Amino acid sequence: MGEIGTIGVLTSGGDAPGMNSVIRSVVRTAYFNGIGVKGILKGFVGLLEKNVIDMPVRSVSGTLQRGGTILHTARSLEFREDAGVEKAAQNCRELGIDGIIVCGGDGSFRGARDLSLKGIPCIGIPCTIDNDISCTDYTIGFDTAVNTVVDIADKLRDTSQSHNRCTIIEVMGNKCGDIALHAGICCGAEAVIIPEVRHDLERDILNEMREALNQGKTHFIILVSEGVSGERAKHRAMDTHQLAAMIQEKTGVETRATIIGHIQRGGTPTAQDRLMGSMMGNLAVKLLRNGIGNRVIAVRSNKLVDYDINEALDMNKTIDFEELQTFNEIS
Ligand code: F6P
Numbered sequence: 001m002g003e004i005g006t007i008g009v010l011t012s013g014g015d016a017p018g019m020n021s022v023i024r025s026v027v028r029t030a031y032f033n034g035i036g037v038k039g040i041l042k043g044f045v046g047l048l049e050k051n052v053i054d055m056p057v058r059s060v061s062g063t064l065q066r067g068g069t070i071l072h073t074a075r076s077l078e079f080r081e082d083a084g085v086e087k088a089a090q091n092c093r094e095l096g097i098d099g100i101i102v103c104g105g106d107g108s109f110r111g112a113r114d115l116s117l118k119g120i121p122c123i124g125i126p127c128t129i130d131n132d133i134s135c136t137d138y139t140i141g142f143d144t145a146v147n148t149v150v151d152i153a154d155k156l157r158d159t160s161q162s163h164n165r166c167t168i169i170e171v172m173g174n175k176c177g178d179i180a181l182h183a184g185i186c187c188g189a190e191a192v193i194i195p196e197v198r199h200d201l202e203r204d205i206l207n208e209m210r211e212a213l214n215q216g217k218t219h220f221i222i223l224v225s226e227g228v229s230g231e232r233a234k235h236r237a238m239d240t241h242q243l244a245a246m247i248q249e250k251t252g253v254e255t256r257a258t259i260i261g262h263i264q265r266g267g268t269p270t271a272q273d274r275l276m277g278s279m280m281g282n283l284a285v286k287l288l289r290n291g292i293g294n295r296v297i298a299v300r301s302n303k304l305v306d307y308d309i310n311e312a313l314d315m316n317k318t319i320d321f322e323e324l325q326t327f328n329e330i331s
Pocket residue numbers: 014105128129130172173174226232265
């Protein structure tokens with residue numbers, strides 16, 4: 001790999017709070033190391049359209065506290081085809097981009113791997129609120145999303161308690177129940193229903209509720225991942241509103257459903273997301289500067305590490321059983 005003079009940075013897939021701290025860190029670290037930066041707008045779509053901007057050192061001022069991504073994001077179908085990747089690599093050569101930092105999830109990392117194979121070294125940075133990337137304990141945006149859900153759940157508990165109701169809250173997390181589980185522990189939910197666990201509704205939810213009612217409990221908060229009852233759920237038996245109606249019918253507790261949706265993706269990033277984004281952006285530039293590409297940055301046991309992209313994509317993600325056990329014992 002030749003010397004890196006200019007790197008590109010793009011954000012791809014669903015936006016995540018903290019992406020801007022990655023972009024800012026990339027620009028500032030590159031400047032520190034005498035490397036130029038081009039911002040690629042709208043992810044791989046922008047690369048195919050040569051939609052890029054110069055990012056001088058001061059271009060990222062005032063962005064750290066902003067949610068979303070200043071580079072915009074998109075999902076590109078054309079980039080999934082070999083011809084699209086070839087065109088993108090050619091565009092990089094024409095634009096003088098020697099390597100790219102790709103912020104996104106697994107789909108974006110596949111793109112980064114394909115582009116690396118075409119001779120443009122790429123580094124992936126895990127950014128998604130779902131925390132569903134196998135190679136890392138943590139993804140940028142997760143902490144902000146969990147805090148948003150906890151805040152909303154606290155508000156819903158006020159009204160749930162006042163009316164002696166059960167409130168079902170559908171949260172994001174298509175294949176991964178981490179948002180529901182973490183928020184469930186932090187807001188004191190009575191139950192979480194997540195895609196990784198086979199739930200017996202009668203045993204795990206309804207009987208538990210009846211038992212709690214007998215003990216004098218008057219209101220309930222239940223978190224359900226969209227991967228179980230949301231529009232995209234693969235094996236959806238019922239949607240979240242139907243689930244609420246069923247719980248009301250079987251327990252006699254008046255029940256309401258709230259689907260939080262994209263509110264979870266917005267907002268000011270937490271300190272944790274800003275810190276991790278800044279650290280990961282810094283390491284990504286250093287890897288490229290040292291001639292290393294086709295890697296994904298990850299957090300393992302609170303340390304930053306990096307993996308070969310193929311190795312990272314082959315890993316499996318499981319729920320944290322200690323967290324699940326803790327939830328089960330304290331709920
Ligand atoms: O991957 C993040 C995520 O927010 C998922 O939780 C959700 O299923 C999906 O993106 C929603 O995507 P879109 O913004 O395209 O509706």
